Amino acid sequence: MDDKKKYKRELLLPGDMIEEEGVKPGRGTFKKDNKIYAAKLGVKTVRSGYVNIAAQSGRYDPRKGDKVIGTVTDVNSSIWMVDVNSPFPAVLHVNDVPWRVEFGDTKSYIDVGDAILVKISNVDELKKIQISMDEEGLRKLNNGQIIEIAPSQVPRIIGRKGSMISMLKNYTDCRIFVGQNGRIWVDGPLEGQYVAVKAIQMIEENAQVVGLTDAVEEYLRKETGKDLELERKKLE
């Protein structure tokens, strides 16, 4: 098979047979009678010997190692229950937070309704999710706002090597964090937040449009009155 065909975006339906040779079944696929089938509606990708199906829509499918934004829905004396935008609740144990929490003192650290930045430390076969906050950069979110987009569009918001997201940050003076679960945290001056949110919605709606980065830059330039390219040239 030539390389071109290998990287073509191929849309598959659940139950479609995957005619790829010498690959192992990856995410969103299943194996039956030595043949691999798609389990979801989505685009086929082949990476390091595995064939995967990336779902086109739907809620977030938790995956070990993802950094996500969660909302605390329940607290008891040794755990927090967290909604991470997946169909399954996630559990944050007191041992997985950066503080030493006394038994029963959980509520004074994180309470119901708090938004937290966490990492998915484990997902088992039954989709029981364990999350952790005990790592650099993970914390409770105190200001700003959270918006939701389709989890499948997350790579679009980040852009190639983070180009889109860094452009958004530079133009709007906002701090932005994109969780893999489709929740985006935006903090900064109110006007900046407004423009950033509009730009994110624009990216989500026009995800398949060619030349999207330029269109978004044009919009940001118009709304913020900044011209980063000009500034860059001045510096030179």
Add this chain to the structure above:
Amino acid sequence: MKELISKITKDYLFRLIKDGKRLDGRDLLEQRDLDIETGWIGTAEGSARVHLGDTDVIVGIKMDVGEPFPDTPEKGVMITSAELIPMASPKYESGPPREDATELARVVDRGIREGEVMDVKKLCIKKGEKVWLVFVDMHILDFDGNLFDACGIALMAALMNTIVPAERHELGEDYPLPVEHVVVPTTFYKVKDQIMLDVRLEEEMIADARLTVATNENGDIVAMQKGLSGVFEYEETISCIEESKKIGDELRKQLDKIKS
């Protein structure tokens, strides 16, 4: 499942609303795009599907012949029910209707009933024995706030589209259901001293008080319902009523369009 809004999103919304702004850039008293399609269900006597922004509802009307209630022997019967199913929002669960579904059905029903949209006496076939029964079913397909208005508009549109199935019951020829008035509800939500119209889900979740005002084409108030634990001041109530008449007229114009 409990639907929860994070504290920082709440704070952000409060800040926006304090400045008279909203999440989607609308004015406080501006409605979302309204789209009405009638005759959506072929097997029903009348039906309508309404999109109000991302809120999506279907109302269907079935008619049958039956006995009147003993205390109103010469009046037709209308029975309204609403279904809030998990498909609309994860916060709803299947099973018998709960408080929110009952309130929705009652508030929408009250506007139509007290506004005398249908002349119930015309629905009488034989006094004390045979009258028309009108069954109204409201189905919520997608919940993004403001179900009262969406359902109220959908029900009105469905009634205007209803054909009485007289032939099936051997009572002469089919004829359109006589609609005397056009009643539409408008629902106001109060968040921190600011009053807004046609809220979205997030705004509905942080609201303190709710007021539904249903008016007819003459500007009469035909039904009202106050909800949630907050309060409306006298002046606020009056301004809501005035606003309701104005918006009601615009909605009636849209409803008239689908009639012709």
